[in-house]
Amino acid sequence: MTTSVQTKTMTMVQSINDAMRTMLAEDERTLILGEDVGVNGGVFRATEGLYEEFGAERIIDTPLAESGIMGTSIGLAANGFRPVAEMQFLGFIYPAFNQIMTHATRIRQRTMGRYTSPIVIRAPYGAGVRAPEIHSDSVEGLFTQMPGIKVVVPSTAYDAKGLLISSMEDPDPVLFLEPMRCYRSSRMEVPEEKYTIKLGKAAVLKEGEDISIFTWGAMTIETMKAVEQIENEQNISCEVIDLRTLYPLDKEIISQSVQKTSRALIVHEAPGTGGVSSEVLSVINDTSFLYLRSPVERVSGFDTPVPVYSLEQEYLPSPEKIKHAIQRSITF
Numbered sequence: 001m002t003t004s005v006q007t008k009t010m011t012m013v014q015s016i017n018d019a020m021r022t023m024l025a026e027d028e029r030t031l032i033l034g035e036d037v038g039v040n041g042g043v044f045r046a047t048e049g050l051y052e053e054f055g056a057e058r059i060i061d062t063p064l065a066e067s068g069i070m071g072t073s074i075g076l077a078a079n080g081f082r083p084v085a086e087m088q089f090l091g092f093i094y095p096a097f098n099q100i101m102t103h104a105t106r107i108r109q110r111t112m113g114r115y116t117s118p119i120v121i122r123a124p125y126g127a128g129v130r131a132p133e134i135h136s137d138s139v140e141g142l143f144t145q146m147p148g149i150k151v152v153v154p155s156t157a158y159d160a161k162g163l164l165i166s167s168m169e170d171p172d173p174v175l176f177l178e179p180m181r182c183y184r185s186s187r188m189e190v191p192e193e194k195y196t197i198k199l200g201k202a203a204v205l206k207e208g209e210d211i212s213i214f215t216w217g218a219m220t221i222e223t224m225k226a227v228e229q230i231e232n233e234q235n236i237s238c239e240v241i242d243l244r245t246l247y248p249l250d251k252e253i254i255s256q257s258v259q260k261t262s263r264a265l266i267v268h269e270a271p272g273t274g275g276v277s278s279e280v281l282s283v284i285n286d287t288s289f290l291y292l293r294s295p296v297e298r299v300s301g302f303d304t305p306v307p308v309y310s311l312e313q314e315y316l317p318s319p320e321k322i323k324h325a326i327q328r329s330i331t332f
Contacts, residue, residue, distance in 0.1 A: 009188065016164055019162075029080060031076065033086070035064055037051075044180070073085040090125035091136065104148075104173045105172075122176045126269060144247040150173070163245075169196070202214075214266045258291060270300060294332030
């Protein structure tokens, strides 16, 4: 006899809230700390209701000091707690970079495994929401070069809950990037019970035969728009893969897909130089070079800071830019 799974229609931000509530109720070592996460429920309401349910000792409003938030989280983690530290925006994380790089990611090695640092760093990120300067940065590449931390980016409400719970159960630091454009852009059925999605595993959003497109975060939305348009206009079959975890990458699915389609495109909104796309391209080169029928294409943001919001759409990858890249690859 099988029992049906109870689901609820949620936005991504609601599923993130539900994941934290689930883990707070399950494990009393779990703490949430950050700017305005308590009484106000977070700037995006991701922690709404948690302060009232779990109290000020577990949902902790901090001073406006990212380095202090991270330093405190590292101390808590080393002493048996499981902190979830919110950076109000990814662009605010820079003062905390030193703590993450020199302490959080090195405790396991430094103590020969005696101590670990089970911290989740949550950070809304990305352009396209008309935010002020420093609020829209997409700098995930800074952290994928940081041994000792995993980098996770959901693009749907379902993935967000399962990936966040897995991140909160991980024994080492996880940077959990939340694309702001996805927070309330759609709703979907999400199980009310606890479930996990394994870190380091990509998801095939759409199977195809002619080109593999690798993307993550809010760019999954633009990519799927482009694919729908170009498949309706031309006889082209696109495979779309949401990487979900940027470090460690799912090298197996990358190579399998490229060896099937013989073409590849990588789409991300971060600047092109030194981005995650370079590492995806390297995986393709190492595993599937002789399968390629055309050079690997990339569509990314420009090598500039995110511009003022009147120019944001010029900066971001768009369905038109993605369609042109697909066409270049197919007709090479």
